[in-house]
Amino acid sequence: xxxxxxxxxxxxxxxxxxxxxxxxxxxxxxxxxxxxxxxxxxxxxxxxxxxxxxxxxxxxxxxxxxxxxxxxxxxxxxxxxxxxxxxxxxxxxxxxx
Amino acid sequence: xxxxxxxxxxxxxxxxxxxxxxxxxxxxxxxxxxxxxxxxxxxxxxxxxxxxxxxxxxxxxxxxxxxxxxxxxxxxxxxxxxxxxxxxxxxxxxxxxxxxxxxxxxxxxxxxxxxxxxxxxxxxxxxxxxxxxxxxxxxxxxxxxxxxxxxxxxxxxxxxxxxxxxxxxxxxxxxxxxxx
Numbered sequence: 001x002x003x004x005x006x007x008x009x010x011x012x013x014x015x016x017x018x019x020x021x022x023x024x025x026x027x028x029x030x031x032x033x034x035x036x037x038x039x040x041x042x043x044x045x046x047x048x049x050x051x052x053x054x055x056x057x058x059x060x061x062x063x064x065x066x067x068x069x070x071x072x073x074x075x076x077x078x079x080x081x082x083x084x085x086x087x088x089x090x091x092x093x094x095x096x097x
Numbered sequence: 098x099x100x101x102x103x104x105x106x107x108x109x110x111x112x113x114x115x116x117x118x119x120x121x122x123x124x125x126x127x128x129x130x131x132x133x134x135x136x137x138x139x140x141x142x143x144x145x146x147x148x149x150x151x152x153x154x155x156x157x158x159x160x161x162x163x164x165x166x167x168x169x170x171x172x173x174x175x176x177x178x179x180x181x182x183x184x185x186x187x188x189x190x191x192x193x194x195x196x197x198x199x200x201x202x203x204x205x206x207x208x209x210x211x212x213x214x215x216x217x218x219x220x221x222x223x224x225x226x227x228x229x230x231x232x233x234x235x236x237x238x239x240x241x242x243x244x245x246x247x248x249x250x251x252x253x254x255x256x257x258x259x260x261x262x263x264x265x266x267x268x269x270x271x272x273x274x275x276x277x
């Protein structure tokens with residue numbers, strides 16, 4: 001069984017050593033975003049599903065770049081392709097050789 | 098402060114503190130620092146270092162996968178026993194048929210007002226059901242799980258394993274873990 005965890009405290013995400021973690025610099029109680037913001041919540045799920053498929057090794061913590069209440073979320077157009085936001089975030093997390 | 102009937106009551110001082118922590122940038126920074134410091138100390142004291150990180154690749158395409166949620170946001174069926182607010186390592190099963198009105202929040206450490214307005218913030222069942230209906234994911238699992246606030250993370254190991262076994266028995270391929 002595959003797991004992807006969202007995290008709101010980066011240091012704990014690193015310390016807990018879970019298989020795959022996505023860190024969001026958002027307030028507690030808002031892991032999926034803001035109330036009624038369907039596109040935002042679906043974007044986070046798309047990132048989580050993409051992380052399930054793309055993460056190359058256990059223990060990876062990827063920082064998602066969304067700024068709290070300052071980011072505009074477009075509807076996810078294609079769920080069969082991975083999230084570009086996650087791909088870009090992973091490049092920062094895993095520097096190219 | 099008016100009480101929402103789907104939120105387990107807590108004392109006025111804590112309610113005021115978590116609202117401040119949620120609504121101001123300073124409050125958010127302080128809450129983050131407390132979470133990082135208190136949680137970090139607990140993890141260092143209680144979790145064994147050097148153990149291997151589990152790893153199971155996703156074996157199915159999303160459109161065939163069964164997906165479940167595990168939340169630590171204190172979500173449970175209102176008909177069930179609420180979590181003890183001081184610390185409670187037990188868990189509650191939440192069936193996929195649960196509607197927003199049937200879900201309550203028993204958790205003492207975050208501002209629950211937004212989650213009470215839209216439970217998807219801490220338990221995104223409605224979003225998953227939409228994705229299932231659209232054919233984007235295979236199935237939403239029959240049962241999902243909720244935990245409350247726990248002071249000592251080592252107390253979560255046994256119930257965590259139990260929930261893992263229940264999810265595996267339920268044919269779940271992918272679990273999304275959502276924090277408070």
